[in-house]
Amino acid sequence: MKITNILGSNDFLESLRGKQANFILALCNAKTYEIKGITQAGIPNKIHLTPTIDSEFVCTGQIRSLEDIAQTPKGVPSPALITRxxxxxxxxxxxxLLNLGLEVLPQIDYFKIHNFNLQASEAINTNARVKAFEVFQKALDFGKNYEGYNNKDEYIILAESVPSGTTSAKASAMALDYEVQNLFSSSFKKAQNDIKNKTINEALKHINKNMDIFEKLSCVSDNMLIFYAGFILGLSSHEHKIILAGGTQMACVLLIINSIINTMQGVFNSTNIALCTTKWILEDKNSDIKKLLQMCDFKINAYASDFDFKNSSNKALKMYDEGEAKEGVGAGASLCYATINNIKQKDIIEQIESFLNL
Amino acid sequence: MKITNILGSNDFLESLRGKQANFILALCNAKTYEIKGITQAGIPNKIHLTPTIDSEFVCTGQIRSLEDIAQTPKGVPSPALITRxxxxxxxxxxxxLLNLGLEVLPQIDYFKIHNFNLQASEAINTNARVKAFEVFQKALDFGKNYEGYNNKDEYIILAESVPSGTTSAKASAMALDYEVQNLFSSSFKKAQNDIKNKTINEALKHINKNMDIFEKLSCVSDNMLIFYAGFILGLSSHEHKIILAGGTQMACVLLIINSIINTMQGVFNSTNIALCTTKWILEDKNSDIKKLLQMCDFKINAYASDFDFKNSSNKALKMYDEGEAKEGVGAGASLCYATINNIKQKDIIEQIESFLNL
Structure with missing residues (x-):
């Protein structure tokens, strides 16, 4: 497997060879997913369970919060398969795991689940009512006090599972006045732009120019976007290297940071941060991760794995190559991590296929 | 390789993926092994050397305390091969290494050997004369002060090499009034029940109802059983996760802990402990590891590796699959450790065969 430099040089990733990765997975529900046709990240009518079962599968290899455990996933299988x-x-x-407002808690023992007493947010077209400043403050404190797992010799991968998250990400970037009309990705091949844009336009009606950043984000954002912005700013006083694991949602986290820093006339040291994503995001014609990242006033390293399912015969997996799913649950960063640890594409495909053949 | 949950869910083991394992090997001689036909854990007339050479082989890949170094082991090869x-x-x-009363010290440099000034115990049929309370106290202190190897990010595997240890384990459980008649394993395929039961019956004649736990264990137990009970209780004030590496002997350690806790009306947090063993123990028709573990008043996670020698052509190794040897020197826990670190059965078999073809 190879890694493409989207921005910056390969030095950041190369410096992580041989080091340990602490994988942090942010989970939340934002009721935007209830808008019909907005996402295909999950099983219809059970999309609220997606972050719950994604985390169960990554941690234990089992799906526990769905009755039909043995059933082969229909449609597009979750990128959690890649990460696992x-x-x-x-x-x-x-x-x-970070519980940033889950409707159903994962049934997992022994893994650390951080709770922040946050609720699932409302749909953005009816005002998301995210407690943005409270979420940001909690995240900032969490980041400042975060000791890591080993304190040394490790980097942190920040991943997410938030169904309909690209919609709130695009709305958030627009609310903060970034020109991002055709730059955001979707879980669909043919992005449902009508529904998505209609939702975002309705969402943006709730904000006005007199609102500060957090007031705007309260209306149109989700807990993950704001939490990770705060967490990264809190962590920036440490020396931990951070990989933002994802595509355009993670780019939005950086745009939020950019807006906060500019408003506060602060300085942000971005040298310890990189974004890692998939080939499917990098090559997506309906979005532009590179342009999004270049909107930040700070420089950022960004990478994409060239992993694909060309050599798989599984039709469900092939849908990734067709653009039906592109990223999520840290899949892109996991693939970059696999590459710098000499794991072969063939072995990853075999492992994923073994999950589907249960 | 797969892992069977004997008791509990797979979460305990899954949470250890990617973490480091500190392997602790308890070694002792108990002269019960001198009773003819009681064990086949070693070379006839040299069985007292088994823990010594097991530890030499696990640490260095060499056998140093036997003259005939190059000779291919006769009979059933030690499970130390698997662990190595x-x-x-x-x-x-x-x-x-824990020296809990060795007749011959292993010839090893650079590895930490903890000495506790303990002597090999006598045969249980003539009263083992274990200094049970002293052993327990030393172990408790050792556990309380144990800092681990890295302090964090590691779990502890507790293994043992004690020839005739299943006999003293069964006698100990019976002395503490557990109904375990057909539940204990043996190194033999056809357990030498006549000799074993005769020995145990003779041993139990030395105890009476007025004795406390430690007085009873002094007569019928061995240093390893008591030491590990104390060590685990001492460690329970730490956050270290512990894997008890073995079959019915390790179950007996838990039964001893159970009796101590019940007598002291104490509370024992068993959530950080699991037992890991082999398929040969799990499938043994002459013993029942699950029932033994269920006799504890606390819950315990227990796992068995599905590793076997089906794909080996080596006749000596095949004897494991025939039930002639089942566990020891941490073999089962090593196989579970291998599984969560993505080591393949094929590679383990090849490695073991290479040891035998020297």
């Missing part, structure tokens, strides 16, 4: 396969082949040193 | 193979393929972060 990498974890089996070359384990992360640790997995921690 | 795993350590070669995916090294433990550290190996420490």
């Amino acid at each position: 396969a990498v974890h089996v082949l070359k384990p992360f040193c640790n997995i921690e | 193979a795993v350590h070669v393929l995916k090294p433990f972060c550290n190996i420490e």
Whole structure:
């Protein structure tokens, strides 16, 4: 497998060879997913369970919060399969979960689940009512006090599972006056732009120019976007290297940071941060991760794995190559992590196929 | 390789993926092994050397305390072969030895050997004369002060090499009034029940109802059983996760803990402990590891590796699959450790065969 430099040089990733990765997975529900046709990240009518079962599968290899455990996933299988396969082949040193407002808690023991007393947010077209400043403050404190897993010799991968998250991400970037009309990705091949844009336009009606950043984000954002912005700013006083694991949602986290820093006339040291994503995001014609990242006033390293399912015969997996799913649950960063740990594409595909053939 | 949940869910083991394992090997001689036909854990007339050479082989890959170094082991090869193979393929972060009364010290440099000034115990049929309370106290202190190898990010595997240890384990459980008649394993395929039961019956004649736990254990137990009970209780004030590496002997350690806790009306937090063993123990028709564990008043996670020698052509190794040897020297836990570190059965078998073809 190879890694494409989207921005910056390969030095950041190369410096992580041989080091341990602590995988942090942010989970939340934002009721935007209830808008018909907005996402295909999950099983219809059970999309609220997606972050719950994604985390169960990454941690334990089992799906516990769905009755039909043995059923082969229909439609597009979750990118959690990719992350789990990498974890089996070359384990992360640790997995921690962030409960940022889950409707159903994962049924997991022994793994650290951080709770922040946050609720699932409302749909953005009816005002998301995210407690943005409270979420940001909690995240900032969490980041400042975060000791990591080993304190040394590890980097942190920040991943997410938030169904309909690209919609709130695009709305958030627009609310903060970034020109991002055709730059955001979707879980669909043919992005449902009508529904998505209609939702975003309705959402943006709730904000006005007199609102500060957090007031705007309260209306149109989700807990993950704001939490990770705060967490990264809190962590920036440490020396931890951070990988933002994802595509355009994670780019939005950086745009939020950019807006906060500019408003506060602060300085942000971005040298310890990189974004890692998939080939499917990099090559997506309906979005532009590179342009999004270049809107930040700070420089950022960004990478994409060239992993694909060309050599798989599984039709469900092939849908990734057709653009039906592109990223999520840290899949892109997991693939980059696999690459710098000499895990082979063939072995990852075999491992994923073994999950589907249960 | 797969892991069977004997008791509990797979979460305990899954949470250890990617973490380091500190391998602790308890070694002792108990003269019960001198009773003819009681054990086949070693070379006839040299069985007292078994823990010594097991530890030499796990640590260095060499057997030093037997003259005929190059000779291929006759009969059933020690499960130390399995543990060593795993350590070669995916090294433990550290190996420490506990000298709990060895007749012959292993000829090893650079590895930490903890000495506790303990003597080999007598045969249980003539009263073992274990200094049970002294052993327990030393172990408790050792556990309380144990800092581990890295302090964090590691779990502890507690293994043993004690020839005739299943006999003293069964006698100990019976002395503490557990109904375990057909539940204990043996190194033989056809358990030498006549000799074993005769020995145990003779041993139990030395105890009476007025004795406390430690007085009873002094007569019928061995240093390893008591030491590990104390060590685990001492460690329970730490956050270390512990894997008890073995079959019915390790179950007996838990039964001893159970009796101590019940007598003291104490509370024992068993959530950080699991037992890991082999398929040969799990499938043994002459013993029942699950029932033994269920006799504890606390819950315990227990796992068995599905590793076997089906794909080996070596006749000596095949004897494991025939039930002639089942566990010991941490073999089962090593195989579970191998599984969560993505080591393949094929590679373990090849590695073990290479040891035998020297």
